[in-house]
Amino acid sequence: MTPEELLELARRRCEAAEVFVVESDETPVLFEANRLKALNTRQTTGIALRVIKDGRIGFASTTAMNEAAELLNMALDVAPFGAEARFEMPTQNGLTSVDLYDPATEALPTEDMIELGQSMIDAVRHHTPELQCEGSVRKATQTVRVLNSSGNDASYSRTTFSLSLEGTLVRGTDMLFVGDSDASCQPITDASRIVETTVRQLELAKDFAQPTSGQLPVIFSPRGAAGAIVGPLTIAFSGRTVWQGASPVGNRLGQETYDRRFSFWDDPTVPWRLGSRPIDGEGVPSRCLPLVENGVVANFLYDLQTAGLAAAKSTGSGGRALASPPTISSSCLVFSGGDASLDDMVAEVKNGLLVEQLMGAGQGNVLGGDFAGNVLLGYRIENGKVTGRVKDTMVAGNVHEALKEVAAFGNELRWVGGSLHVPPIYFARLSVSSKG
Amino acid sequence: MRDIMEAALRGHNADYIEIRVDDTDATRIIYRGRELEDIGRNRSFGGCVRALVSGGWGFVSFNDLDGLRDKVTLAVSQARLVGHEKSQLAEVPPVVDIVAPGIVNDPRNVPLAAKKRLMDEYNDIICSTPKIQTSNVVYGESDKRVIFANSRGSYIKQERIDVICRLSATARVDGDVQQASFSLGALNDFSFVESLHDQAREAAEKAVAMVSAPTAKGGAYTVILDPILAGVFTHEAFGHLSESDFVYENPQMQELMVLGKQFGGSHLNIVDGASVPGLRGSYRYDDEGTPAQKTYLIQEGVLVGRLHSQETAGKMGERPTGNARAIDYRFPPIVRMTNTYIEPGEATLEDLLEGVDEGIYVKNWYGGTTSMEMFTFSAGEAYMIRNGRVEGLLRPVVLTGNLFTTLANLDAIGNDIEFNQGGGCGKAGQMPLPVSNGSPHIRIRECVVGGR
Ligand SMILES: [Zn+2]
Numbered sequence: 001m002t003p004e005e006l007l008e009l010a011r012r013r014c015e016a017a018e019v020f021v022v023e024s025d026e027t028p029v030l031f032e033a034n035r036l037k038a039l040n041t042r043q044t045t046g047i048a049l050r051v052i053k054d055g056r057i058g059f060a061s062t063t064a065m066n067e068a069a070e071l072l073n074m075a076l077d078v079a080p081f082g083a084e085a086r087f088e089m090p091t092q093n094g095l096t097s098v099d100l101y102d103p104a105t106e107a108l109p110t111e112d113m114i115e116l117g118q119s120m121i122d123a124v125r126h127h128t129p130e131l132q133c134e135g136s137v138r139k140a141t142q143t144v145r146v147l148n149s150s151g152n153d154a155s156y157s158r159t160t161f162s163l164s165l166e167g168t169l170v171r172g173t174d175m176l177f178v179g180d181s182d183a184s185c186q187p188i189t190d191a192s193r194i195v196e197t198t199v200r201q202l203e204l205a206k207d208f209a210q211p212t213s214g215q216l217p218v219i220f221s222p223r224g225a226a227g228a229i230v231g232p233l234t235i236a237f238s239g240r241t242v243w244q245g246a247s248p249v250g251n252r253l254g255q256e257t258y259d260r261r262f263s264f265w266d267d268p269t270v271p272w273r274l275g276s277r278p279i280d281g282e283g284v285p286s287r288c289l290p291l292v293e294n295g296v297v298a299n300f301l302y303d304l305q306t307a308g309l310a311a312a313k314s315t316g317s318g319g320r321a322l323a324s325p326p327t328i329s330s331s332c333l334v335f336s337g338g339d340a341s342l343d344d345m346v347a348e349v350k351n352g353l354l355v356e357q358l359m360g361a362g363q364g365n366v367l368g369g370d371f372a373g374n375v376l377l378g379y380r381i382e383n384g385k386v387t388g389r390v391k392d393t394m395v396a397g398n399v400h401e402a403l404k405e406v407a408a409f410g411n412e413l414r415w416v417g418g419s420l421h422v423p424p425i426y427f428a429r430l431s432v433s434s435k436g
Numbered sequence: 437m438r439d440i441m442e443a444a445l446r447g448h449n450a451d452y453i454e455i456r457v458d459d460t461d462a463t464r465i466i467y468r469g470r471e472l473e474d475i476g477r478n479r480s481f482g483g484c485v486r487a488l489v490s491g492g493w494g495f496v497s498f499n500d501l502d503g504l505r506d507k508v509t510l511a512v513s514q515a516r517l518v519g520h521e522k523s524q525l526a527e528v529p530p531v532v533d534i535v536a537p538g539i540v541n542d543p544r545n546v547p548l549a550a551k552k553r554l555m556d557e558y559n560d561i562i563c564s565t566p567k568i569q570t571s572n573v574v575y576g577e578s579d580k581r582v583i584f585a586n587s588r589g590s591y592i593k594q595e596r597i598d599v600i601c602r603l604s605a606t607a608r609v610d611g612d613v614q615q616a617s618f619s620l621g622a623l624n625d626f627s628f629v630e631s632l633h634d635q636a637r638e639a640a641e642k643a644v645a646m647v648s649a650p651t652a653k654g655g656a657y658t659v660i661l662d663p664i665l666a667g668v669f670t671h672e673a674f675g676h677l678s679e680s681d682f683v684y685e686n687p688q689m690q691e692l693m694v695l696g697k698q699f700g701g702s703h704l705n706i707v708d709g710a711s712v713p714g715l716r717g718s719y720r721y722d723d724e725g726t727p728a729q730k731t732y733l734i735q736e737g738v739l740v741g742r743l744h745s746q747e748t749a750g751k752m753g754e755r756p757t758g759n760a761r762a763i764d765y766r767f768p769p770i771v772r773m774t775n776t777y778i779e780p781g782e783a784t785l786e787d788l789l790e791g792v793d794e795g796i797y798v799k800n801w802y803g804g805t806t807s808m809e810m811f812t813f814s815a816g817e818a819y820m821i822r823n824g825r826v827e828g829l830l831r832p833v834v835l836t837g838n839l840f841t842t843l844a845n846l847d848a849i850g851n852d853i854e855f856n857q858g859g860g861c862g863k864a865g866q867m868p869l870p871v872s873n874g875s876p877h878i879r880i881r882e883c884v885v886g887g888r
Contacts, residue, residue, distance in 0.1 A: 032685065033685035033686065036492070036518050037492065037493060037518065038492065038493035038494070038495060038514075038515075038518060038768075039492075039493075039494050039495070039514035039515070039517060039518050040494075040495040040496070040497075040514075040768075041495070041496045041497070041510065041511075041514065042496075042497045042766060043496075043497065043498045043499065043500075044482075044497075044499060044766065045499045045500070046499070058475075058476075059474065059475070059476035059477075060476060060477045060478065060479075061476070061477075061478045061479070062478070062479040062480075062481070063479070063480050063481050063482055063499045064459075064479055064481035064499070065499065065500065067479070070479075074477040074479070075476075075477075077477065077548070078463075078475045078476055078477055078548065081465075081472075081475050081548060081549065081552045082472065082475050083471060083472040083473065083474070083475070110517070130688070132685075132686050132688070132689075168686070169688075170686070170688035170689055170691075170692055171688070172692075173692060173809065173838075173840040174809070175807065175808055175809040175810075177807060213654070213655070240468065244468065244469045244569065244570040245569050245570065245608065246569050246570045246606050246608060246613060248611055248613060309471065323462075323476075323478045323480070324474060324476065325474055325476065359805055359806075359807055359810065359812055360803070360804070360805040360812035360813070360814070360834065360836075362803070363802055363803030363804065363805065363812070363813070363814040363834065364802070364814055364832070364834055365613065365614060365615055365831075365832065367606060367613050367615055368612065368613035368614065368615075369613075372814075372834040372886040373812060373834075373886075374807075374810050374811075374812045374836040376807050376810065391810070391838070392810070392836070392837070392838055392884060394654065394812075394834065394836050394884060394885075394886035395886075396654065396834070396886040431654055431886070432654075433654030433655055433884060433885070433886055434884065
């Protein structure tokens with residue numbers, strides 16, 4: 001059964017219907033113990049149906065494509081118990097133009113991916129021969145189509161290419177984890193940035209520094225900042241959290257809430273980034289949306305249903321996975337930078353930390369904005385200089401408190417995980433706990 | 437299906453090939469606040485082929501079973517491109533078996549209307565508690581049927597039904613937001629879902645109480661963990677390090693994790709085993725067709741075992757333990773935990789509290805993660821201990837530590853045991869895998885607690 005046939009069948013029995021189809025083809029090349037270990041091919045096809053029947057929403061999905069007809073029965077089974085629909089399916093309103101598909105990614109031979117991965121591992125081990133490396137080089141193509149009973153029918157394809165390296169160094173009972181990753185819709189042909197980052201981590205972590213405790217200055221690298229602050233911010237700016245009254249900034253719209261130098265946007269239109277999309281998962285065209293402008297809360301993210309509940313408008317933020325109906329999700333989160341270099345920031349700190357990765361930062365009271373994690377990779381700063389690695393140390397804080405007054409934003413922004421553009425951030429005081 | 441799978445497996449030039457096909461029906465009900473957020477059904481059907489040639493693996497996954505033999509050929513050719521050494525796979529005798537799930541109370545026989553009514557009741561209890569801002573009530577059920585065949589002649593059919601329920605309450609007073617929750621689960625049994633009214637009430641009351649509770653001062657404390665959180669600790673702090681895929685090709689790790697090494701006091705015994713019946717991590721055969729077992733990891737404080745797939749066991753010259761698991765057809769099996777627990781000791785809770793001048797009693801779990809050497813996990817509830825007595829409620833805390841010192845600092849083990857069945861484990865992108873973990877009450881000296 002084609003998606004059009006399923007939609008037509010559903011339209012006849014329901015007030016409104018929407019079909020979502022996703023197809024993807026992924027080729028991961030995997031390295032373990034410093035050498036090529038496995039070649040994978042993953043083909044996925046799936047179809048989901050959302051209906052509005054007697055004013056209520058029903059949802060079902062399947063990956064058994066030849067039994068797609070059964071989907072309508074499944075969706076109708078649950079619809080009598082479903083949520084009341086507070087939206088109408090969007091009509092045909094076009095796609096925002098975004099560069100996401102590069103045939104060069106699709107055409108890249110597996111042999112080139114193997115060579116890229118192996119050369120990356122070899123280069124890092126040239127610096128530290130005892131390092132045990134795992135790595136991956138992946139390419140994928142995904143096609144998404146959303147069609148509904150209001151006549152909207154939109155689809156797009158995205159290629160992705162990603163490269164990652166994880167190195168482990170075990171000395172006695174001490175374990176050091178280093179590494180980096182990079183992702184784009186276009187092929188990455190040069191692993192040198194990952195190699196340089198990893199080698200710099202190995203250099204900075206060569207010696208141990210004395211642990212330290214107290215209310216101390218903490219500088220986060222872009223990767224460290226992404227891990228600590230993005231989770232709590234995303235929840236706080238979700239229209240669903242706001243509508244429930246659970247967002248710490250839900251009543252701050254239009255008010256100065258954060259440091260004036262702090263701005264961030266949800267931007268689905270950044271070319272070649274994994275979070276970008278011409279339409280969201282409900283067929284609503286994408287646009288760049290400021291969430292915080294110069295410290296002022298500017299907007300929250302909405303999908304269709306939440307917008308209906310909250311008397312707001314969809315911001316094109318209906319994120320989508322096959323097996324669940326649309327939920328609010330960010331696309332690319334782009335943060336403002338500052339004018340300080342990382343070296344300038346470090347030079348200012350008398351006693352504090354530089355954190356590249358916090359482990360478990362997202363397991364506290366994220367809804368309230370808290371983050372608390374163990375420093376997986378981080379260094380002590382003493383008298384303006386990095387003096388070595390710290391361990392057994394926790395850093396804790398509250399995102400909404402900490403962003404009220406920031407010591408400095410860095411000028412060396414970078415993409416983390418393909419969809420977050422983040423600067424180094426220097427907080428003057430965060431809680432640092434250790435046994436020392 | 438057996439004929440198709442066996443025909444597809446025949447006549448390839450590979451050291452080992454397996455085919456797995458799985459078919460899952462899932463139902464979920466999700467409330468956020470007063471509003472029902474999602475009620476839906478999913479069917480997930482697909483298969484995969486994994487092939488080993490000269491130490492290299494090829495893996496192909498798909499939703500369409502047509503042309504299965506071509507998919508096997510593709511996996512074999514991928515493996516051949518990778519492999520440049522000798523394949524070392526532990527020998528496991530072929531098994532032909534059809535395993536029926538040992539169903540206790542079949543959730544498939546409970547009408548959707550009844551399930552929704554229960555969730556309605558729990559959500560209503562939470563939402564009608566004063567100062568509660570919002571809730572999150574989740575019911576999930578999945579019925580998974582897996583067929584496995586390999587080139588050694590194994591053919592195994594297994595079925596399992598996982599049931600989970602999560603009740604979470606969020607309180608808000610002024611700008612302050614606090615959350616309390618319970619995560620519960622069971623294998624092949626709906627019964628627990630029917631009587632969670634007390635837990636719903638407790639979650640709501642805890643969340644409200646936490647808003648006015650003080651925050652613990654960060655630092656090192658003597659902590660006492662309740663069985664649920666101690667189970668999470670066992671999983672995060674030690675369990676993951678016993679997974680031998682981290683060890684089998686890493687000489688430095690082999691040195692660190694050498695069998696016979698002392699990890700804790702002689703009161704400490706840690707076990708993992710899918711053959712322990714009736715828990716979320718229980719099964720008859722793993723996803724390589726190896727029969728489930730019960731494996732002592734630590735006995736009287738000494739490292740005596742580790743968890744294996746056929747490859748890690750083959751390379752290390754140890755016996756496979758039946759711990760190769762895949763979350764679904766999109767992934768190859770990797771070494772995972774099943775039911776992981778600390779065996780009970782002698783102490784009562786009073787014994788554990790005795791002599792603790794200043795400490796923290798932590799209960800229930802919120803999350804946890806590990807880097808092998810270091811772990812962090814967060815408690816759902818925390819209480820100050822003063823002069824051997826449990827006193828006032830604190831805001832939830834995050835605990836962190838170093839495995840090698842923390843197990844040695846585990847100085848007392850209770851005489852009770854309980855299993856945490858509401859969690860799921862994540863590793864290498866495969867999440868949430870059904871596992872359980874358990875423990876008696878335990879006491880740990882000098883554990884770092886994050887605070888402000
Ligand atoms: Zn785990």
